[in-house]
Amino acid sequence: MPETKDQKINRSQIAKKFVLNFTLLAIAMFSLAVIALLWFAHQQNVHQVNHSQKDAQHAINSDIEKLSTALKDYAFWDDAYQYAGRSPVDLDWAFNRDNIGPSLYANYSLEGVFILGDNMQTRYAIVNGAISHIKADEFISGDIKKLYAEALNQGKDEKTAHGFFLVKGAPAIVYAALIKPNKLAAGETLEKLSILIFVDVLDPAKLHKIGQDFELQDLHADVFDNQQATPPFIILKSDFGKPFYLLWTTSKPGDDLLKVVLPLFLITATIFGLFIFLLLRRAVLVASVLDESQAALASSEERFRAVAEAASDWIWETDRDGIILYLSERFKTVVQVPTEFWIGKKFTDLIRYSAADFKDKMLEDTHNGPDRKILSGEYIDGLGRSRYCNISVRPVFLKNKIKGYRGTVSDITAEIEAKARIEHMSQHDSLTGLANRNYLHSYLIEKLNGNTSCSPPMYVLSLDLDRFKPVNDTLGHSAGDAVLCEVASRLNKCIRENDLVARLGGDEFLIVTQNLLEQQDIANFCSRICAAVNNIFVIGEHEISLGVSIGVVFVSDNATTVEELIRLADIALYEAKSAGRNNWQVYAEEMNERVQQKRKLETDLRAAIRYQEFFLEFQPRFQIDDNTLCGAEALIRWNHPVNGRLEPDSFIPIAEQTGLIVPLSDWVLDKACKTALTWPETMFVSINLSPSEFERGDIVSRIGAALTNSGLAPHRLELEITESVLLDDAAKVLDIMSSLKKIGVRLSMDDFGTGYSSLSYLRTFPFDGIKIDKSFIADFVEYDTSHAIIESIVGLGRALSMTVTAEGVENVNQLNQLHKVKCDQAQGYFLGRPMSERQFFDSCITDRQ
Structure with missing residues (x-):
């Protein structure tokens, strides 16, 4: 009967289990043998330690017994009682005749012998075999009163007392006994008897001799400190005195046994293990070979099943x-x-x-x-x-x-x-679903390559939404996105089947259209787009009105690249925006020329800032009531190396568009402030600020730096701000103007009455003055509409404590009328044309004279 798959696999498993079990059994047997050997060696060491401790205790006990016996012979002796037990001690009998004298040191190595009276006073002292005047309680460290009391107690039975003390830092055994006769005299008590004390110091020499006698290596003593010492040791202590350790080293027969037996045991185990390993490895290999064919077949079947x-x-x-x-x-x-x-x-x-x-x-x-x-x-x-x-x-x-x-x-x-979705995403705008820049580029390349003189006319329209930025700023980007999607939907409804609408980004769109044969067709098409975008957008609860500016370019045979087409359409778009927005302009060659001129002027302007080709002129301003000079407005001029003298209106707009207005304004601030320092201290200088400067957060620090660098007092600097600045971000502008007022400069509203002049602006923003636009002054005659307007403005200024200045005064009649309405200040060609720095300085001198 053939074996099943499980039986064939079990053959290898059984072999492996056998190898594992046999290996574990061998390891267990050898481990038990090692443990038994280690246990036996440990027991040998413990037995040796216990034996040595008994020897050490026996040695100390023998020494104590010997000296206690000697002490009895000397203390319980009638002669000792007669000659030394009473005061004074007979030194001749005790020391000179050596009854209790130097022989105690020579025979018993007693470092100290003392006789103490019943009042614990030292009557007799021998130290190291010589008479000494040292007292017993000075020689012996510790409380010997307890020893004295124990000696009295033991004296009743003619026994001695002993205790463990320190003598000069060394451990010592101190013995004490009453000096007692065989029979006490009548009325005499034990408490009146003297005490004989022996001091046996356990110095290294004595301990070494004890160690030799009892085979205790390195025998030494140490003070007892309640911490467990490492065996072998014994503790010498009594009810009084100072306990201490007696320590030594002993041989370790168990370790000696291990040094001999354990290497032989490990070598034998290694050889046996290697033999077993080879034997079992062979068995596993044989079993593995038997399983290989079965495992290969099972793997093949499993692989087929997995694939299937x-x-x-x-x-x-x-x-x-x-x-x-x-x-x-x-x-x-x-x-x-x-x-x-x-x-x-x-x-x-x-x-x-x-x-x-x-x-x-x-x-x-x-x-x-x-x-x-x-x-x-x-x-x-x-x-x-x-x-x-x-x-x-x-x-x-x-x-x-x-x-x-x-x-x-x-x-x-x-x-x-997924590939189709990715392809669509790469070619279309994710927000509106319109074609994106990539798709537009490919589409236009295809159209340009197929464009011939026989092809229908094709136009590219560049669109930019008007008034879209406030939607994002006020309603949020979600509302802006909704507007863009609706714009895309409306543009799709304006085009025909073969036209294309693409979103380039932000609020910029582009349309490619064909088959508009007449100029009127393209005009109608653009008009339809403007009408679609002009319709009100309803986003939630908000109604939004937008416009659209369109630049149109005809795809002629000369247009060879997509980039060139889009560039020309953008030029036409710029013209549409410049023409007032919400209209369309068809590209013409002169538009490109104007763009090139603008770029050339921008390049020249950058060079002019670098090489300081500008200069300032100053138009004087007068107090109307007394016709005195009170200050001047700084006006920038450009000495162009090719075109000559240029007025601000020819280059300031470009500076604002390109961001060059900031370095240009910094130059004006620095130059004007330094020039004003040469004028009388009562005069101020007025400088115009561009609206674009308020879009940068550093305007306050820049003006502060100009004042610091020049040293001009802040109240002598007046900054003229147009009303258009207040329309974009009123909160931000108010914050900036408040910071400027903290510096101390004056703020004046320029061209008042030409824009969205509002009383709320004058009340909300911290203006110091108002400048009436010259358009009102030009038509200023008595009792006409302009007269009433100017009179109202002056009254408004006085009510708000503001200085009112009239610009563009051209004749004496205008000046007289301004005087009648009590206007504060005036400037204009009649009073003084813009003049150079030197000319204005001379005017200051003349005015003061």
Whole structure:
């Protein structure tokens, strides 16, 4: 009976389990042996430590017993009581005749011998075998009263007392006993007897001798500090005195055993382990070889099953005529049609593909071998949806002849649709869905390449929305986006089928249109676009009114590039904006010339700033009531190296558009402030600020720097601001003007009455003065409308505590009328034309005289 797949796999598993278990068993046996050996060695070491501790205790006890016996012989002696137990001690008997004398040091190595009276006073002292006057409590560190009391207590039974003390920092055993006769005299008590004290210092020499006698290596003493010492040791202590350790080193027979046995044991274990490893490795290899063929077969079957049930692939097989013989189970999931429905039917009915490509692929196969070939196809799934797929094809050979075909089908619909979406996104604007710049560029290239003299006329229209920026600023970008989408929808309704609308970005659009044969046709087309954009936009609760400026360029034979077309359309767009917005302009060659002139002037202007080709003139301003000179307005002039003297209106607009107004204004501020320093201190200088300067956040610091660098007092500088500045961002402008007022400069509203003059502006913004526009002064005669207007303005200025200045005074009659309405100041050609710095300085001198 053949083995099953599981049985064949178990053979290898059993071998591996056996190897693992045997290895673990061997490791466990060797581990137990090592543990037993270590335990035995440890027990040997412990036994040796315990034995040495008993020897050390025995040595100390022997020494204590010997000296206690000697002390009894000397203390419980009638002669000792007679000659030393009473005061005074008979020194001749005690020391000279050596009854209690030097022999105690020579025979017993007693470093100290003392006799103490009943009042603890030292009566007799021998130190190191010589008479000494040192007291016992000075020689012995510690409380010896307890020792004295214990000696009295033990004296009743003719016993001695001993304790452990420090003598000069060294451990010592101190012995004490009563000097007692065999029989006390009548009325005499033990408390009246003297005490004999022996001091045995355990110095290194004594400890070394004890260690030699009892085989205690490196025997030494140490003060007891309540911390556990490392064995071997014993603790010498009594109820009184100072306890201390007695420590030594001892041999370790267990470690010696390990040094000999353990290397031999490890070598044996290593050799045995290597032998077992080789033996078991051979067994595993044999089992693995037996499993290889079975594992390869199982892997092949699993691989086939995985391929057959892949996420989006299904397997097919046909005969040589294309009749379907087999479809994998995955077919039902992907195509959502039962496999039985298609078995026996033609493969070409299931999937549409190029029969010619199929034939070519199969011809290649017959020459190049059974390689897989890929075809593109399309089929309809069970839900009626069109699906795209890749078909892999491989011929099936039998005796070198094709008997059929086999392969897989991969559904690539998601990939195809994703590519289409990406392609659309790359060519269209994500917000409006219109063609974007990339699509426009390709479209125009195609049109230009196909454009001939016989082609219908084609126009490119560049569009820019008017008044769109306030929508974003006031209503937010979401409202702005909604407006742009609605604009795109309206533009699409204006064009014809073959026209194109593209969004270039922001509020810029571009239209390409054909078949407008007459000039009137393009005019009607542009008019239709303007009307569509002019219609009110309703965004939420807001009604929005916009305009559109259009630049039109005719695509002629001379227009060869897309960039050139768009550039020319933008030039026409700029002309439309300059003409008042919400209109269209058709490109003409003179427009391009004006643009080139503007660019040339911009280049010259940059050079002029670099080389300081400008100069200032000063137009005087007078107090009307007394006709005195009070200041001047600084006016910039350009000494152009080619065109000569240029007035501000020829280059200031370009400076504002290009951002050059800031360095130009800085020069004017610096020059005017430094010039004003040469005038009388009562005079001020007035400078015009451009509206574009308020769009930059550094205007306050720039004016502060000009005042600091020049040293001009802030109140002598007047800044003229037009009403248009207040319309764009009133809150920001108010903040800037408030900061300027903190510096101390004067602020004046220039050209008052020509724009959206409002009383609220004068009340809200911190103006110091008003300048009436010269257009009112030109028609100023008594009792006419201008007279009433000027009189009202002057009255308004006085009510708001503002200085009112009239510009453009050309004759004495105008000056007289201004005097009648009590206008404060005036300037104009009648009073003084703009003059050079030197001329104005001379005028200042003349005016003062």
